[in-house]
Amino acid sequence: MSQTVDRALSILPLLAEGPADLGQVAERLGVHKSTALRLLRTLHEHGLVFRQSDQRYRLGARLFALAQEAVENLDVREIAHPHLLALNEKCGHTVHLAVYEEQEVLYIDKVESRYPVRMYSRIGKPVAITVAAVAKLLLSDFPEAERRAFAEKLDYPAYTSRSTPNAAAFLRELAQVREQGWATDLGGHEESINCVGAPIRGADGRVVAAMSMSAPNVVVTAEELLKLLPLVRRTAEAISREYSGAVPDARNAL
Amino acid sequence: MSQTVDRALSILPLLAEGPADLGQVAERLGVHKSTALRLLRTLHEHGLVFRQSDQRYRLGARLFALAQEAVENLDVREIAHPHLLALNEKCGHTVHLAVYEEQEVLYIDKVESRYPVRMYSRIGKPVAITVAAVAKLLLSDFPEAERRAFAEKLDYPAYTSRSTPNAAAFLRELAQVREQGWATDLGGHEESINCVGAPIRGADGRVVAAMSMSAPNVVVTAEELLKLLPLVRRTAEAISREYSGAVPDARNAL
């Protein structure tokens, strides 16, 4: 829509791959070096790009700060956080909070397991959308037409033998999740890791976020984790109530 | 340098403060609504900006992804990470890795304490530059003139009674840190939290990063934490060696 800005912003993903010098940037943008220079300078002034000692350009620090502030201003996150902490205190497993945004589901909060075995995930990272419990919860709330259209467009990587294999299976699972009001991921992403999750709803009943509890097999079996489902659901409901405008209630904080 | 891009990028920090609608953005940019609209659209196409359900604009998901990739491509980080993990395994406290960039010191990696009491910090977040052990380490390596110039420009917030009070005190401390090759922050940022840190050097001896170990008083006293200093320094040296091109050595991995 705006050529100049478009070009400038195209530099960012390019630099995300690794540092590059002026010539490389210009070439990949398909513009003259002087043009690339001026764009980089502007990005630099705003701190989005940084010039390292060997003169090459990198993504800059301001990017972190922005991402940071963005995540901290999410009101669901703010409300949910103490609840997630409380849940973690109670059973010690990793707790995640995720939202759907622009074709992706991404973690916006995480409380680490107290057990030494940790799973890899990071706030801001898009989740494996076809298998993650939180993704199923968020997508299950879409109107059916959108759900189907979306499911068709996805890839279904076979992370493990229990990964969702295709759109049909995914849609079936979404229907079930919608029905029952909770979701699982039993070894669908990593063979040895199970999750159970529950939706967080706004005042209008729409799912605005989803939370999950994850634990590796070596710590608790899938059955044991499922026993904790009521606790997860109660937590999600407490967050939902508070998010919908109810006063924080100490009795529900658990 | 490029007006259009400049305006577009100015939108980002603005939205970092919280969601805003088109009119607000246009007003704060000092441009016509239609101009703001087109800029926002371009930002949107690149995923840096996101339109939430109430039509207002927010910072978008791509921002996280970019920040993520940026941090993961840092080669110091990649090399250091296993060492940090090993150190954490060994003594259980929070371990940080930080670099200096564009007038700021920021955490680029963190391994959480295994103790229940956690400190607040986040990857990408700028540190309290006048008190943090990692900041002292990174700045102590500056040439003296720059060090002084930089120290003069800083603010010296009194986080606690033991915070660095002014430039003179800071410069004295930097000189000492430079001399001894390690640094501490004993309650300078938060009354009850102590840190000890050591520098990571490149092949040319310059400090490229700094690491620290932090623990609250309630877990270990400052004296006990200082006893762990040799361990921290050995870890930093192992990282330095590997970063300078030495082959990873299992005997140093500790």
Add this chain to the structure above:
DNA sequence: AATGAACGTTGCATATCTTGCAACGCATGC
């Protein structure tokens, strides 16, 4: 139900701002 305000959106003519070019300075290597 009707009116009005507020907001986002579009097409268009103007002129501002970006662009590519060519030339320069500087370092590095042959």
Add this chain to the structure above:
DNA sequence: GCATGCGTTGCAAGATATGCAACGTTCATT
């Protein structure tokens, strides 16, 4: 000492962003 490669600058040409005015919608008000 010369050549090559890189980043940088000033300038003229014209592509491109801009503000305006008008339209469509939604929402609150009377």
